[in-house]
Amino acid sequence: MSMRKHAGSLTLGQRDADYFRWRYVERPASAGTEPGAPPRYHFFAVRRLWSRTASGVAVIDLRTDPAHWLDWVGPVHMMPLVSSACRMEAALAGASELMAWTSVTVGQKLTHTGIHRREVCSGLGIPTSSDLSPQEIPGSRWWLMGGDTDFL
Numbered sequence: 089m090s091m092r093k094h095a096g097s098l099t100l101g102q103r104d105a106d107y108f109r110w111r112y113v114e115r116p117a118s119a120g121t122e123p124g125a126p127p128r129y130h131f132f133a134v135r136r137l138w139s140r141t142a143s144g145v146a147v148i149d150l151r152t153d154p155a156h157w158l159d160w161v162g163p164v165h166m167m168p169l170v171s172s173a174c175r176m177e178a179a180l181a182g183a184s185e186l187m188a189w190t191s192v193t194v195g196q197k198l199t200h201t202g203i204h205r206r207e208v209c210s211g212l213g214i215p216t217s218s219d220l221s222p223q224e225i226p227g228s229r230w231w232l233m234g235g236d237t238d239f240l
Contacts, residue, residue, distance in 0.1 A: 095164055098193060098231045103161045111235065112147055112159075130181070134162060134173050146170055147235055148177055154185030158235035167197040175202075191232035 101107075112129045130150050133142035144162015148155050155178035160170050178186040190198070 095231065098164065098229045100231045101236060108145070108159075108161065129158065130177070132173070132177055134166065134170050144170065146174055146177075148174055148186075149234075150178065150181040150183060153183045154178070154187045155181065155183035156234055157186055157188040159233050164197060164231075167194070168201045171198055171201040189234035189237060191230045193229045193231055194233055 112131070128149060128151060130148050131145055132148075134144050134146060135142045142162075143166055144160060146157065146162075147159040148157050155174075157171075157174045157178075160167065162170070174188075175186050188194075188198075
């Protein structure tokens, strides 16, 4: 399930099992979370109907309505299918909507998937000590989703 081999020229953060475990499973509970409360994150594997092997894993926060799609680790070309699967999972949990925070690159992969609204809600700052020149930044193809930001 190597996302890197399917990502082409995308700039990906760490997306391996160790990171996923650290980021979503071992993460300390949020302030104010009661002991024994339902888990913050819900994971589900996405696979093709004819396959027993998972193609990837999606993460959703179902504690609020709208539900928040936080992450996908799997082939980039499967984003439209994963979008539908996430909407179905959110609906099964009682959410009336599903939202996702994404970089422009991820948003482009979700074109024609039934998105009702898009809006710019933040920007990405690159420190001046970066190896990237100011001319390179607009062409960067960052793969970022809500799971990269929801702890801020």
